[in-house]
Structures are given as structure tokens and as C-alpha cells.
Amino acid sequence: MPEYRLTHAVTDITGRELLAADTRLTLPVLQTLAGEHKTAFPGCNLLSYCRVQADMVDFLREPPYDVIFHGADRHQAIFDIAGDVVMPEPVLISLYHFRQLDFYTYRHMLLVFALSILIARELIDDRAALLQEVMAGPIHDIGKLCVPPAILTKKTPLTPSEIVHLRHHALAGYVLLTHFFGEHENLAARVARDHHERKDGSGYPLGNPIDNLMIDIIMVSDIYDALISPRPYRPVSYNNRTALEEITHQAMTGIISKTVTRVLISLNRRLKPHYSSCTLSSERRGLPPKDNVYGRKSEDSSDPA
Numbered sequence: 001m002p003e004y005r006l007t008h009a010v011t012d013i014t015g016r017e018l019l020a021a022d023t024r025l026t027l028p029v030l031q032t033l034a035g036e037h038k039t040a041f042p043g044c045n046l047l048s049y050c051r052v053q054a055d056m057v058d059f060l061r062e063p064p065y066d067v068i069f070h071g072a073d074r075h076q077a078i079f080d081i082a083g084d085v086v087m088p089e090p091v092l093i094s095l096y097h098f099r100q101l102d103f104y105t106y107r108h109m110l111l112v113f114a115l116s117i118l119i120a121r122e123l124i125d126d127r128a129a130l131l132q133e134v135m136a137g138p139i140h141d142i143g144k145l146c147v148p149p150a151i152l153t154k155k156t157p158l159t160p161s162e163i164v165h166l167r168h169h170a171l172a173g174y175v176l177l178t179h180f181f182g183e184h185e186n187l188a189a190r191v192a193r194d195h196h197e198r199k200d201g202s203g204y205p206l207g208n209p210i211d212n213l214m215i216d217i218i219m220v221s222d223i224y225d226a227l228i229s230p231r232p233y234r235p236v237s238y239n240n241r242t243a244l245e246e247i248t249h250q251a252m253t254g255i256i257s258k259t260v261t262r263v264l265i266s267l268n269r270r271l272k273p274h275y276s277s278c279t280l281s282s283e284r285r286g287l288p289p290k291d292n293v294y295g296r297k298s299e300d301s302s303d304p305a
């Protein structure tokens with residue numbers, strides 16, 4: 001069993017420390033964390049929470065999501081599924097906290113969630129199973145609550161110690177969601193922990209080659225949104241073609257899921273062919289944006305999203 005160890009403390013939104021820095025996430029520690037408030041947190045509907053639904057509608061109208069989500073039936077399908085998602089109240093309070101603290105991360109989490117639903121719909125037929133899986137999607141970066149805003153919004157490459165602090169968000173999210181959901185094997189908690197792992201073992205926090213469909217879906221959606229969105233350190237984002245070429249390259253070199261990448265490419269085509277007919281090509285015609293630092297050694301080379 002691989003060992004997870006916290007590099008920094010994990011605190012909730014009120015500043016209460018759940019676990020101290022250097023804590024090993026052993027089974028007894030996780031069970032205590034999960035059991036402490038097992039029935040204390042009421043469930044709330046995600047879309048009904050404050051302006052979440054209206055914000056999602058606005059975000060989905062922005063390019064290139066307007067192409068991906070083109071058509072009333074797609075919007076309907078997203079909101080039909082998302083409308084049934086219920087989360088513990090502190091999770092929604094935390095999500096909404098980002099709306100003031102770090103709007104990029106708030107928008108990013110909702111767009112990754114919407115895209116993950118669209119991709120999951122192509123790969124999971126049963127609605128109940130689909131709902132069960134997509135519940136894990138809206139809050140994959142919740143652990144960024146435990147990263148100083150100065151690091152999240154820094155405009156220049158991060159120092160090695162800042163990278164360690166940024167990467168802390170994966171285990172911090174796992175700890176927070178284990179606590180809020182009351183179970184350490186909860187899929188949302190595992191997605192928070194594992195969405196920066198890579199299929200070739202090159203990711204973090206452990207370098208584990210994860211094999212789980214929903215984690216594969218969030219992984220690809222996360223990288224895609226990170227590439228096409230403006231970031232503090234990269235005011236000009238990748239264009240859609242270059243982003244898809246970068247993702248295709250990662251799929252073809254075994255870093256991320258080929259199947260999920262095919263679905264993403266099919267969703268980006270106006271006629272929406274079935275994903276099985278979309279072949280992956282290594283041809284690269286686009287250029288990354290000027291002054292891009294994505295993938296540089298001095299940065300968070302496996303995607304700082």
C-alpha cells in the first residue's frame with residue numbers, strides 16, 4: 001500500500017486544522033477523519049446553490065465551449081444530470097468561496113464538471129451509474145483552499161517550494177472531501193487526490209498509474225480547460241487546435257486515456273461523429289501561445305491546473 005504524507009497542514013474554510021503537516025494518511029487516520037461528522041453535514045443541490053446554475057450557463061456560452069456544448073439538447077442533457085447532483089453543504093460553501101477568492105478556479109471547476117458530464121455520457125449508458133460517477137466532478141480542485149492565493153495567482157514560474165505547496169492541493173482535497181463526505185473511499189475524494197496522476201506513472205502525488213474511468217475523464221477535461229483558459233502566468237491561452245494537439249500527443253505517448261481523448265475530439269467537431277471513428281494523429285500544426293510556461297521544468301510540469 002503506497003503511503004500518502006501531507007507536506008502542509010489541511011484546514012477547512014473556517015481555518016480549523018483537520019490534519020497537521022507531515023501527517024501520514026493511514027487507514028485509522030482516514031477513518032477518524034471520515035467518521036467524525038458522519039451525519040453532521042446536510043446535503044444541498046449543486047445547481048440551486050446561489051448563482052451556480054446561472055454561472056454555468058454563462059461559462060458554457062464562451063468559446064470553444066459554445067461549440068462543444070452546441071445545441072439545446074446538450075445543454076438540456078448537462079443540466080438534467082447536474083440538476084440531480086447533491087453535495088454536503090460545506091463542499092458547496094467551499095466551492096462558492098472560490099467565486100470571490102479565485103474566480104479562475106471557480107470557473108475551471110464548473111467547466112471541468114460540465115465537460116466531464118458530456119464525456120461520461122458517451123461512455124456510460126446507465127443514467128443511475130452516470131449520475132453516481134459525475135457526482136465526483138464538481139470539486140476536483142477544492143484542495144486549493146489550502147494553497148496561498150499568492151501562489152495560485154502568481155504570474156511568474158513557481159519556485160520548487162511553491163510547486164510543492166501547489167501540489168499539496170491534491171491530498172488536501174482528498175482530506176477535505178473524506179471529511180465532508182464521511183467516507184475515505186468516496187469517488188469525489190479519490191478524484192481530488194488522483195486527478196494529477198498520469199497513466200504512465202509520471203504524475204503526483206504518488207506517481208501511481210491510475211486506472212479508473214472517471215479519473216481519466218476528469219484528467220483530460222482538467223488539462224483541456226487549463227490549456228484553453230487564460231491563466232495568471234499565461235494571459236494568452238492555447239487556441240483550441242493547439243490544445244487538442246497537445247492532448248492528443250499526451251494520449252499517444254501513454255500519459256492520458258486515448259478513449260477519453262477520442263471523445264473530446266468528437267465533441268469538438270461540429271457534426272459530432274461517434275468517438276470510435278475519431279483517429280488520433282500526431283501531426284502538430286498549431287503553436288503554443290507566446291511566453292507560454294506550460295511544461296517548463298521550473299514550473300509545475302505536469303499541469304498546474
Ligand SMILES: [Fe+2]
Pocket residue numbers: 108140141222305
Ligand atoms: Fe483542475
Ligand SMILES: [Fe+2]
Pocket residue numbers: 140141169195196304305
Ligand atoms: Fe488540480
